[in-house]
Amino acid sequence: xxxxxxxxxxxxxxxxxxxxxxxxxxxxxxxxxxxxxxxxxxxxxxxxxxxxxxxxxxxxxxxxxxxxxxxxxxxxxxxxxxxxxxxxxxxxxxxxxx
Numbered sequence: 001x002x003x004x005x006x007x008x009x010x011x012x013x014x015x016x017x018x019x020x021x022x023x024x025x026x027x028x029x030x031x032x033x034x035x036x037x038x039x040x041x042x043x044x045x046x047x048x049x050x051x052x053x054x055x056x057x058x059x060x061x062x063x064x065x066x067x068x069x070x071x072x073x074x075x076x077x078x079x080x081x082x083x084x085x086x087x088x089x090x091x092x093x094x095x096x097x098x
Contacts, residue, residue, distance in 0.1 A: 006091035016049045024076040031073045
C-alpha cells in the first residue's frame with residue numbers, strides 16, 4: 001500500500017487540475033476558452049489552476065496570434081504526461097487492491 005501511495009501526486013488532488021490534465025492528455029493543445037467550457041469553470045478559477053500546473057512544469061503556455069487576435073493555448077509537457085500516467089496508474093492499483 002505504501003508503494004502505491006507514493007505515486008499519488010498532490011498536484012492532481014483538485015478535480016479541476018485532474019480534469020485539465022485529462023483534457024490535455026487526449027488533445028495536442030487546447031485554448032483557454034475550450035478548457036473553460038470543458039471543465040465548466042470561471043476564468044479566475046481556471047487561471048489559478050493553470051498557474052499551479054505551469055509552476056511544476058506539467059503544462060506549458062503557447063501564445064500566438066490568429067490573424068490580429070491574440071490566442072493562448074496550453075499543452076501538456078513530457079514531465080506532465082509522465083507524472084499524470086503515474087498518478088492514474090497508482091489510483092488504478094489502489095482501486096484494484098480493495
